[in-house]
Amino acid sequence: MATLRKIRRQIQSVKSIQQITRAMYMVAAAKLRRAQQEMEASRPYARTLDEVIGRVLVRTENREHPLLKQREGKKAELVVFTSDRGMCGGFNHSILRSAELFLEENREQFPEVSLTLVGKKGMDYYKNKPVKVSKHYLNPIREVSLDRAIVIADEMIQRFIAGEADSISILYSLFHSPVMQRPIIIDLLPFKPREKVQLVKVDYLYEPSEPELMNQLLPWQIRVQVYQAMLENRTSELGARMSSMDLATENAGELIQNLTLKMNRARQETITKELLDIVTGAEALKK
Amino acid sequence: MADKFNLQVITPDRVVFKGEVNEVYAPGFLGEFGVLAGHTPYLVLLKTGRLKIRRDAQWTYAALNGGFCEVDYDSMRILAETCEVSNEIDPDRAQKAKARAEESLKKLDPVKDAQEFKAAGAALQRALIRLEVADKSQG
Numbered sequence: 001m002a003t004l005r006k007i008r009r010q011i012q013s014v015k016s017i018q019q020i021t022r023a024m025y026m027v028a029a030a031k032l033r034r035a036q037q038e039m040e041a042s043r044p045y046a047r048t049l050d051e052v053i054g055r056v057l058v059r060t061e062n063r064e065h066p067l068l069k070q071r072e073g074k075k076a077e078l079v080v081f082t083s084d085r086g087m088c089g090g091f092n093h094s095i096l097r098s099a100e101l102f103l104e105e106n107r108e109q110f111p112e113v114s115l116t117l118v119g120k121k122g123m124d125y126y127k128n129k130p131v132k133v134s135k136h137y138l139n140p141i142r143e144v145s146l147d148r149a150i151v152i153a154d155e156m157i158q159r160f161i162a163g164e165a166d167s168i169s170i171l172y173s174l175f176h177s178p179v180m181q182r183p184i185i186i187d188l189l190p191f192k193p194r195e196k197v198q199l200v201k202v203d204y205l206y207e208p209s210e211p212e213l214m215n216q217l218l219p220w221q222i223r224v225q226v227y228q229a230m231l232e233n234r235t236s237e238l239g240a241r242m243s244s245m246d247l248a249t250e251n252a253g254e255l256i257q258n259l260t261l262k263m264n265r266a267r268q269e270t271i272t273k274e275l276l277d278i279v280t281g282a283e284a285l286k287k
Numbered sequence: 288m289a290d291k292f293n294l295q296v297i298t299p300d301r302v303v304f305k306g307e308v309n310e311v312y313a314p315g316f317l318g319e320f321g322v323l324a325g326h327t328p329y330l331v332l333l334k335t336g337r338l339k340i341r342r343d344a345q346w347t348y349a350a351l352n353g354g355f356c357e358v359d360y361d362s363m364r365i366l367a368e369t370c371e372v373s374n375e376i377d378p379d380r381a382q383k384a385k386a387r388a389e390e391s392l393k394k395l396d397p398v399k400d401a402q403e404f405k406a407a408g409a410a411l412q413r414a415l416i417r418l419e420v421a422d423k424s425q426g
Binding site for chain 1: 298299300302316327330331332357
């Protein structure tokens with residue numbers, strides 16, 4: 001009897017877990033749709049900005065801007081985007097593995113690597129590790145905004161110009177589909193044009209002067225790039241949460257099925273036993 | 288009508304306008320400038336101001352807040368920080384924003400709180416532009 005009650009209780013608890021995972025699945029799915037829309041809406045701006053900068057760089061000989069300078073240096077900075085919350089499968093794990101790999105691979109070229117951590121999971125991971133962390137930020141899903149990206153991007157620009165870092169990269173999770181996200185590392189600074197453009201002979205008319213425009217354009221591109229990384233990362237996080245919660249709900253269902261089977265068997269067993277008792281009792285009375 | 292050219296107005300969160308137009312006026316770094324088809328390649332920093340777009344005989348107005356603009360012979364791309372077309376603007380909200388900015392301008396000291404003062408001034412300017420543009424949509 002005790003085992004029967006135990007099994008019933010187990011089924012109950014698995015059911016309530018399933019309810020939670022199902023709710024989380026649905027919340028993530030709803031948020032994912034919006035995050036994906038926002039992410040896609042930001043792409044034309046980033047692409048056009050890249051094109052414009054590409055065209056400017058093709059037209060001018062000027063490579064003197066400090067953000068364009070390749071420097072021989074030993075100091076690198078990696079901005080690592082993770083999530084604040086867990087329950088998203090291997091999402092943070094795969095990002096942090098890429099971060100470790102990056103540290104490993106660049107040990108020769110950049111003996112001094114420091115990290116900027118965006119997201120609580122990354123902060124927790126590097127809390128007790130012998131890696132220099134220059135700054136950390138929280139990364140709540142609701143607060144992905146251009147303003148927040150600007151704060152981080154401007155910090156990076158300032159570190160690069162001040163010579164605190166000779167090379168800056170960002171690591172985040174690229175969104176392919178709800179079941180597929182892949183960590184990716186992109187060089188942020190020094191600036192390299194991403195779009196390939198054909199050479200054009202006509203020069204622009206600039207207003208104000210060309211160096212002044214570069215001064216405005218390049219930082220904007222960096223900011224937008226960080227913004228896009230945040231958007232991609234958030235979409236990936238929600239996708240990972242959605243698919244892992246879906247899987248969890250499915251697994252809970254399987255567990256419930258197995259437990260129900262076990263419970264029925266146990267009940268059957270007790271009934272059989274009771275019947276046997278009655279029959280043997282009746283037989284004994286007959287005699 | 289005369290030749291048209293392709294205009295795109297894009298902000299970080301959406302594409303505000305896309306299409307063939309005849310004539311555009313935008314707030315450039317040194318003042319308002321106008322663009323017709325066949326304009327010489329031109330790259331300009333934009334200020335907060337009013338954007339005017341003519342398509343055939345119809346004018347569209349928008350409040351623009353900073354950004355860049357690239358003009359080519361047959362196309363024009365405006366990369367704005369924010370941009371609202373006149374019919375999207377809520378005049379009440381703009382009015383409140385204006386009052387708020389004026390209030391803080393009165394309170395702040397231009398020397399001591401230089402940064403806040405500047406921010407409030409910019410906010411006031413944005414609100415004024417929004418109100419002006421919103422007015423156009425009704426008239």
